[in-house]
Amino acid sequence: MTIGILMYAHNSQFVDYALMSIISGGLAKKHLAVPASLVTDLSTMEWMQESNILQKANSVFEHIIIVDRPVTDNRRTLCDGKTQAVVPFVNSNRASAYDLTPYNRTLLIDSDYLIFSNRLAEYWNVDQDVLIGQSINDIYVGDRLGYNDRYISETGVKLYWATTVMFTKNNTSKIFFDTVNFVKEHYSYYADLFRFDSRQFRNDIAFSVAKHILDGFKSSAVGTLPPVLTTLDTDVLTSVDHDRLTFLIAAPLSEKYIPTSISNTDIHIMNKQSVIRHADQLMEML
């Protein structure tokens, strides 16, 4: 059975997802010791060529799979510490992972998820066809998360985090991804049914609704990956020194930042710009 990592990168004018995917893919490949492949589009490829990172991409990724750039008017507010901007967000085609993956068993990760341990390697042989991040795990010890970080809406079902998804290419996972696609195509209907905001498409919600339906319209802890340790986009990655990442964590209801650092721990860094600012140091780790 072939196993490997799959990621998506569709650049916007605000975020260099291609660069992030090289960092994330390279770290995942190094720490999980399996190949990685990238799904991207022609304009992002052209940008990689222009910005001289295509060679690095070719060395990190076993396959670079070119697809049509998804057409979307998705926008979201992205913070970089205390500053924020509303930016386009092209990430609506992750449900195509089933068709595009070159592997029998695939770990699908977001480009802002940096893997520094082999924790997820324990899941390659787990006898579950589809596994998804069971929840978000805020690095801060207090409670900064809202209801909508745990549930798809105030009256909706549990929110799983599609930041990490592992699946085996078989009939069961095909049904899962077909259901994710169906939810995506009928997003307004499911938004009415589960009472979530339909204005912005979220993979996490489409995956969560699909899991809820396929689990027999109930919540199930089976088929989950570990909670996704996360720094929010109001937090700032301030330095990368060998394998140590130092952050300033934004304290809730305060202007204060709390310094902290991690090493050898997988981390979802929502502040993408702060990752890009440290791209050189992160690339040295690959």
Add this chain to the structure above:
Amino acid sequence: MDPRLQAALDFSNYQQTFSIQRKTLKEKIEAKLTYGFNGGLFRIDSNLLTFVEMLSTKRSGGVVLMDANNNPILIDNLMDFKDELFSRYFEATVEYYEKYQQLKKSRSVEKLISQ
């Protein structure tokens, strides 16, 4: 500012960093105590260790154990499985102890984040 209040606020800052460092350390150890075996997923804790140790006194061949998802998993060689569990447990808990001691000895935010 009253020096007593300043001292309290400084300690509060230290304590918040300490708490986050402790949390991420625990996260790292939790990862090391997760063991995927023969299609199952096991959380290595005192319950599992005790149970496997007890089973090993009754039987040396194959046994079936419930994994973290309550799925029955065949363990062909109980002794090898037990050795692997204990080895991972010792490694993880010793690392936890050592790193935690380093954290406790770090009396400033600067020292905490360099651990």
